[in-house]
Structures are given as C-alpha cells and as structure tokens.
Amino acid sequence: MGTLESGATLESVAAAAGVSRQTVSNVLNAPERVAPQTRQRVQEAIESLRYRPNRSARSLRTRTSRLLGYCVQPAPEGAINPVLDRFVHALTESAADHGFHVLLFTAPPGAAGLDRYAELLAQRAVDGFVLSDTVVADPRPVWLTEQGVPFVAFGRSWSGPDHGRWVDVDGAAGIVEAVEHVHALGHRRVAFIGWPEGSGVGDDRLAGYLAACSRLGLTPLVERDEGGVEQGRAIAGALLDDPEPPTALVCVSDLSAYGALRAVAERGLRPGADVAVVGFDDTPAARLPGVELTSVSQPIEEVGRDAVHMLLGALGVVEPPPGPADHRLLRPTLVVRASTAISPEG
Amino acid sequence: MGTLESGATLESVAAAAGVSRQTVSNVLNAPERVAPQTRQRVQEAIESLRYRPNRSARSLRTRTSRLLGYCVQPAPEGAINPVLDRFVHALTESAADHGFHVLLFTAPPGAAGLDRYAELLAQRAVDGFVLSDTVVADPRPVWLTEQGVPFVAFGRSWSGPDHGRWVDVDGAAGIVEAVEHVHALGHRRVAFIGWPEGSGVGDDRLAGYLAACSRLGLTPLVERDEGGVEQGRAIAGALLDDPEPPTALVCVSDLSAYGALRAVAERGLRPGADVAVVGFDDTPAARLPGVELTSVSQPIEEVGRDAVHMLLGALGVVEPPPGPADHRLLRPTLVVRASTAISPEG
DNA sequence: AGATCCGATTTGAACGATCAAAACATGCTA
C-alpha cells in the first residue's frame, strides 16, 4: 500500500493537535475565530496527517454538494462541435478555483429530460446546473426557475421573457464585424447564408448582417438552408451562378462556409482572391492549409468562466462579479485568414 | 415553488407506508428480503412522495460515492481532438446505467498532477478513475496501482509492465487494414508518415505498417515528423518530389494526412486518383467535401463503454464482462472516402 | 407443550462533518 493512510478525520486531527473537533473545523471554515497560536498547531496536524474533509459528511450536514451538474448532449451527427470540449474544460477549471467540481449526466432532449434534473436535485447530488445547447422554447430554464434551482445557461432563451441567468456570445456583433471586414476589403455585394427562420441563434446572426448592410449601405441578400455542408455548397453555388454574383459570402456557421468554399473552388474561383468567405465558430478545420477560413471565434473559455462565477454568485459562494447579475453578453472576435485575404478586383 | 417537495427521507416514507426506516432501505437495496405485500406498499409510498435516497448520506455510510473521476486535459493547441467529446459522452452514459456519474477535474500533466488525484481520494469524492491521454512513462497508473485505487486507462502503458486495467484501440491493426486497402487498389509504393520514435502510439502504428509491408511484399518507406499539418505537408512534398515517388501515403494521424493532401494538390496531383492518402482518427474535417480523407476510425463509444464496465467490475458493482479482466484491445475500422477512391494508373 | 428454526421486520449505532448553544477564559468597568 501507498502513502494514502486514508483515515484522518476531524476527530483524529483534533486529538493530534490537542483541541476539539470543532476547533479543527473552524480552522478550515472560519479561521478568524481561532487564536493564531492554536490555528498554527492545528494546521500542522492537518498537514502531517494529510487531512482532507470528507465530502459526503460535509454535504450531508450542510446540504450542499459543491457539485455543478452539466448535461452532455449526444454530439449531433456529422457536426463539428469544437465547443463542448473547451467549454467543459473552462467550467471545470473555474469551478475548481472554488472547491467545486463538475458532475456530468445525460438526459434526453426536451421536457422528457427534466426527470434527470429532478432526480439529481432530489438526491441532493448537485447545487445547481450549467445548461448549454439551449434551444428555442427550451423547457429547462422555465422549469428550473419554477423549482427555485440555481442555474446558468450558455445561450439566451430566445422565446419569451428571460428565465434565470445566462451568458451568451453576441452573434449579431460578430457578423457585423465580419461584414465590416469584407466591406473594408472593397466588397459591395455581400450575401448571407443563414439558417431557417425560428432558430434564435440564426436569427440573431442574421440581424447583425442586416444591421451592418443598413449601416454600410449594402443591399442585403439572404439565403437560408438547414446548415449542413452540402446545403451550403448548393446555396452558394446558386448564388455564384447568378449573372451578377456576390463577391463575399458571410455564413451563419463554419459548416455552411465549408460548403461555400467548395462551391467557389468548383467554379474555378479562388476563395479570398475572387470570392470572400466568412464562417462562424472558428472550428478546427478552419485553420487547415487549403481551407484557411476566416471565421468568427467565440470566447468559449470566457463564457465558461463567467457562467461558473454567476452560478457560484447565485449560490452565495463568491461575490458576484460587477455588472448585471442575471446575464452577460460577450463579444466574439473575427479571425482573419486567407479566405478573405485579398481585395476583389472591380 | 414547484413540485419538488424536497423533504422526503427514509423516515418519512417509512411513516407513510407504516413500516420502519430499514424496511424502506431494504426495498431499495435488497428487495428479496421484504415480503411482497410490504414491498408493494413501500414502493407506492416512495412513488407518491417522489423519494430518492440522499446521495451524501448514502456515501457517508457506505464509504462509496458512486462517482468516477475523469481528468479533462487542456486541449492541445490547434489539435483536432474529436475524441474527448465522444469519449466523455460514452463514459457518462455507461456510468448512468449503473447509478454512477462522472466527476470532472483538472490536473497538471505528469507527476505534479497526482496531488489532485490524491485529494479526491482523501475526500472520498470518487470511487475510481478513468484515465485518458496516457503517455509513455505516465506516472498515474503506477501510482494508482501502488495506492490500491481502482482505475482504468484509455491507452496501454507503453513502457514497462502493465499497471492496472486498460482499454485500447489496436492501431497496428488499423494501419494494416489501411495498407491492405491501398494495396488492393493496386498501389505498390506505399510510404508511411509517422511520429518520432518513442511515442507508444506512433510506434504501434508504425509496427502495423511494417508488418503489412512484410506480408504484402512491399518495400517500407518511413518518414517521421512531429505530427503537425505543416510538417506533414513538408514531408509529403519531399516524398512526392522524389524521382520515383510513392503513390500512396499512409499517415499516423489525420493532421499529417491533411498536410499530405495539401502537398499532393499543390503538385497538381489529384488525391485519390494520382496519390492515395490515408489518415488516422477520422476527425470531423475528414468528411468535408474537397477533403474526403480515408481514415482509420476508433470505436470511441465502445472504448468508453468497456472502460466503465471494467472499472465497475473492479469496484464489484457489476459482473465483470467475459474475457480478460485487466485489458481489452479493440479493432478500429477503415472509413473509405475519395482520397483512396481510384486505382493508380501504371 | 416447549424448544427450535426461519423469514420478516425493527432498533441502536455509526459514518464524519457542521450548527447552535454552552462553557470557559480574560480584561475592563463601576
């Protein structure tokens, strides 16, 4: 056996330091109540016995678990989701700064999945939830609010009033930046390839496009599709085959943009030189040589950090950060690559 | 407030059913001990009060947490890691089948990170660990074995004897399949782009290449680099510029393969038609139109499932599945796409 | 009838921490 003499309890530490249970507990949870001299003695005992408070015992007594629940959704088929990884990592790291951990679970989408949330609550397994992949009319924020459960969502509730706290990325602002970027390069016929109406995220990005066009005096040209690579390719192809085709294609997602890049190449045109293409999400493939897609990049790490801070603030664990307590909207940044490198001729 | 009258305890259920604490507990943990009639009555009470046992209390008493620790590593810069997502999801889902959950934490790589593992153990926060991203001379399996802590690793320990349980993918077999595939298409000059010697995973895949060459009577041609896209591009370029260039490039990873594809295209050659390219990992970008990279795909979900089953077996929670108890080697599959579509001429 | 056994159920103790209140010093004031 190793060095892990897992047996130290409050009581054994107290005995070693010649004090009582509660004094040891106070050294850990309210050091200012303990006389400096005693404190030191206790800390040495803790150190030498390698004592760590038993999480279950603490949880039982305090009725808090110091765990944050996060539901991992099955990755959508064929989708490139670079987000989950980084987001989960950011959550975990920020939580660790305050003695919290992330507990993963799965649940079917929609109202059917609420049972899993309820179960974890009934078991007192988590103190709150982090939601992601929120959709229009997502039942979770409403339900959690009703139940009085602390939570924070990555993504606004696009339908109806806000429920609870959220952090989100300002997609409209990201697209505005994209349009301004190609406009500055000299592009004047800038098309937008979007998602069908009704997806909050897609509508937000479209709104950014329309706002930018209006501000810059461009004529909006919007096409919509389901968002896959093949759909993007078809839509972009149709646009490019127009007698007066757009010279820049701003896409609602990288997936559409990859399709658009393909459509451009298939017509003997050079992305970046002849036609500018911009995506959204800065997926890993965007930086591959031969792709080099300019894309709007979401500050995922920051989203994760803010989400945890807001949630811990709601739990009363940390001082809530300055600013509005119930939401936070972060600016994405445009990562410029070869797909928008050169100004168009004419 | 909502429907979550979070107050049901064993005691309150017992009162509602007109039995004692322990009988309710038995209905949940050892139903065969309870008379059918009583059992039914208790179950109705549980149902109507929506009772769920308090996890902390159970953990405290039984000294098990029903949590599996998993360390999320910071995603390596620029790397396309499609694996983590799916793996974590598979872990979570398999664990849920047995009332377990996954607890995430972070730790610095190497021996420095062992403290975090020790801390979780001292807190009795987890019952065991799932390791991934194991490296040569990884200190974790050795240490955990010394401590007598149940764990399972995704990845063999490449140096020295095995410590503990592991699940891994047979990289050599995957590459053998890749070489056989291009050989069947008619390719006879098949090169391998590998990693520097000393990485267990890379050496394994190289061994597969060498074995296949030997069996098929091909002359091995091995080049090595650090594994990035740009390096792959340079190496592949050098190979293709040879007076008698290879017609097939089998790569140790998709990243190298993307570079190789680029090098092929830059020379006016058509991937799949003129030069076959095979990658490893079947990263999301492989299926993009214009890329369509043939690649060896790892059965990640199966790895996750087996890992959980082995670990729960070690914990005595489930019957260990048939087969060797301490390791499992899974076969990857070759996903054929356009990059190896057509036979070479000549 | 009394002893014995057996399955079903209950009781007391324990897991290891924190809360709330009591006890104990110590110094200051009147």
Add this chain to the structure above:
DNA sequence: TAGCATGTTTTGATCGTTCAAATCGGATCT
C-alpha cells in the same frame, strides 16, 4: 471585587443513510 462584555474553545444534537444485531410471530420438530 462583583458584574459584564468579549473572545476562544468545547459540547450536544443533527444531517439521512446503512450495518449489525435484536426482536417478533409463526410454523415445525421432538
């Protein structure tokens, strides 16, 4: 010096579950 406020430490109870042993009621055996 008694009385009181203040600061430090200890004691008893409690969180909700499971373990181990005790109890209970009925059937079986001698």
